Amino acid sequence: MQSIQVILKTGATEALNKLPAHLSTILPCLPNTILFSDFEETINGSTTLDVLRAVDEDLKSTHPDFDLYRRLQHTGRAALTRSDLTDDPSTPSGKPTNPGWKLDKWKFLPMINETFHLRNDADWYLFMEADTYIFWSNLASWLGKLNAQEPFYLGNQVQIGDVVFAHGGSGFVLSRPAMEKVLGEYVARKSEWEEYTDKHWAGDCVLGKALADSGVKLSWSWPMLQGDTPGEFDYFGKGYGKRSWCVPAVAWHHMTPEEIREMWVFDRRWSSIRPLMHQDVLYEVIMPKLGHRKEDWDNLSGDGDGESAESVEDCENKCVGDAECLQYSYKEGHCHISRRMKRGAEKSGMTSGWMMERINGTVERQGDCEEIGWITF
Numbered sequence: 001m002q003s004i005q006v007i008l009k010t011g012a013t014e015a016l017n018k019l020p021a022h023l024s025t026i027l028p029c030l031p032n033t034i035l036f037s038d039f040e041e042t043i044n045g046s047t048t049l050d051v052l053r054a055v056d057e058d059l060k061s062t063h064p065d066f067d068l069y070r071r072l073q074h075t076g077r078a079a080l081t082r083s084d085l086t087d088d089p090s091t092p093s094g095k096p097t098n099p100g101w102k103l104d105k106w107k108f109l110p111m112i113n114e115t116f117h118l119r120n121d122a123d124w125y126l127f128m129e130a131d132t133y134i135f136w137s138n139l140a141s142w143l144g145k146l147n148a149q150e151p152f153y154l155g156n157q158v159q160i161g162d163v164v165f166a167h168g169g170s171g172f173v174l175s176r177p178a179m180e181k182v183l184g185e186y187v188a189r190k191s192e193w194e195e196y197t198d199k200h201w202a203g204d205c206v207l208g209k210a211l212a213d214s215g216v217k218l219s220w221s222w223p224m225l226q227g228d229t230p231g232e233f234d235y236f237g238k239g240y241g242k243r244s245w246c247v248p249a250v251a252w253h254h255m256t257p258e259e260i261r262e263m264w265v266f267d268r269r270w271s272s273i274r275p276l277m278h279q280d281v282l283y284e285v286i287m288p289k290l291g292h293r294k295e296d297w298d299n300l301s302g303d304g305d306g307e308s309a310e311s312v313e314d315c316e317n318k319c320v321g322d323a324e325c326l327q328y329s330y331k332e333g334h335c336h337i338s339r340r341m342k343r344g345a346e347k348s349g350m351t352s353g354w355m356m357e358r359i360n361g362t363v364e365r366q367g368d369c370e371e372i373g374w375i376t377f
Contacts, residue, residue, distance in 0.1 A: 001140055003148070005032045005122035007115050009107060009168075010048065010130040012039040012072055013084050013100035018130035019043050021257035025264035026136065034118060036111055038103055039072040051107050051114055056194055063198070065106065068099040096201065105203035108168070109186050109193055109210060116183050123148035125179055128171045133252045133263050138275050142224065142250060143173065145376050151178040153211050156227055156251075157220040157240070164218055165208020170227040171251040172204075178216045182207070185214035219377050223278065227253040230263070231343035232300060235282040236362055246369035248275040275372055282363070286343050290354050298347035299354065301329040302336030309335035312351045319355060326362065327354045 008027070010019055015037055023044045027033055037048035052060065052069060060066045071079035084099050095101035115125060124143050128134060146152060152175040155166020166172035174182070186193055197206050208218065223244040226233070229252055237244060252263070266285055270276055293312070309315040315335035319325040326341040331350040341359050344352060 001136065002031050003123035004140065004143065005034070005115065005119050005125045006030055007034045007036060007111065007125060007127045008130065009036045009051070009104075009111060009127065011037055011100045011104060012041070012077065013068070013080065014087070014130055015039075015041070015043060015048060018257060019046075019048075021260040022130070025261060026134075026267075030136070032119065032122065034115060036107065036114065038069050038100075038107070039076075041077070049114070051111050052103075054113065055106060055110055056191070059194060065102045065198075068103050105201060105206065106197055108203035108207040109182075109197070112174075112179060112183055112207070113186060116179055121176075123176060125174045125176070126171065127168070127173070128251070129169050129253075131253060131255050131260075132169060132171050133255045133260050134171060135248075135250055135267060135276055138224075138248045138250045139173075141275055142248065142374060145374060146175075148175050149177065151175060151181055151216045152219055153178050153208075153216045154219050154221045154225065156222045156225045157218060160202060160205045163205050163209050163212065165205050165211075166218055166221075166225075167227050167253075168204035168207075169253040170225045171253075172225065174211075178211065181214040181216050182211045185210050219375075221375055223247050224250040224375050226251065229254050229259060229345075230281055230285050231345055233278070233281075234340050234342065235278055235286070236341060236366065242373070242375075244278045245366050246277055246279065246371065247373035247375070249278050249281055277369065277372065279366065279369070287363075289343060290356065290359070292356060293351060293353040295351050296346060296348050297344060297352045298350045299327050299329055299338075299344035299352035300342045301327055301338040301352065306334045306336040308333055312353070316353055319353070325355060326358055327352065329353075 008022065020043065023046055035046060035048045036051035038052055039048065040050045041048055060069060068084060126139065152173065153166065155172035156170035157164055158167045193210060200206050220240060222240055223242065224247060235244060307318065309318065309330060312330040315328050315330035318335055319328040319337040322337060324339045325337045326339055328335060328337045329350055329352040
């Protein structure tokens with residue numbers, strides 16, 4: 001871990017809620033950590049640094065995206081309103097009316113600049129957000145298999161337009177050569193990159209474009225770095241030619257503070273001589289919490305209205321009638337059945353159920369892992 005610099009990016013609108021879970025679990029144990037925000041303050045003894053301090057002053061003083069930033073610098077936390085603190089639901093284009101979200105896109109390229117000024121001798125730079133959870137032993141083992149002298153850009157691949165980039169919330173990793181290349185690109189054309197950021201809506205995409213322009217391509221890292229919570233992840237699924245079952249788990253996203261603490265307890269219990277794989281998370285974290293039926297719970301069986309059903313029992317029978325159905329959910333006459341298995345999360349008024357015998361059979365058919373599926377390019 002001494003060779004890995006950890007950077008956690010947050011913002012004033014979420015820091016008091018999300019940061020303490022990290023500060024009370026793993027972050028104090030890590031040798032090299034930087035906390036970046038849009039407001040410098042001390043939380044539970046740790047200081048967040050202003051990642052936007054070197055952004056063009058005219059831009060910060062006039063651009064509407066910086067309204068929240070200007071209020072924070074002038075008045076501090078007293079400037080925050082109820083609407084500032086409201087966590088809007090995500091849309092395909094982010095949270096376009098959320099002040100903290102609009103400001104966030106401006107942080108990514110400055111974050112590279114500020115990080116390298118604080119530490120320029122790390123082998124690896126791990127960037128995460130306040131709702132990201134990292135399995136650090138797996139991360140260290142993974143990076144130990146790669147050549148840190150090469151310009152690596154590791155992340156969960158997503159795409160906007162013609163730009164393929166690493167999803168920020170899933171966590172992403174840059175080697176020092178990659179940091180040097182993108183920093184050179186940013187410093188040489190700082191005003192142009194600020195203009196590009198202004199026209200875009202996703203800061204992680206802006207960073208991906210800058211990396212591509214500097215000659216650094218993304219190394220696709222799903223499902224080691226991926227964007228679901230343990231309750232949302234499809235453990236039996238495949239993607240991008242990879243089967244997740246035997247792949248080591250490195251990152252989870254959209255984690256609540258309670259989920260971060262829960263995973264930290266599990267992380268500390270894990271004592272196997274081999275890396276933690278996605279199948280282990282299913283066995284140890286998810287399976288013990290599944291049952292025949294759970295009220296006020298959404299196991300993510302489907303979107304929209306689904307099929308009509310007279311009762312939850314009727315919905316369950318629909319699942320029973322489909323030999324490949326693994327779970328169902330019911331709410332107010334609407335039934336969803338699914339051939340995937342997910343734990344899901346709380347949702348008032350919804351009832352969810354699982355076909356445990358079928359799920360156990362599916363688990364058995366996954367088989368043992370003859371090899372650990374490290375993604376090493």
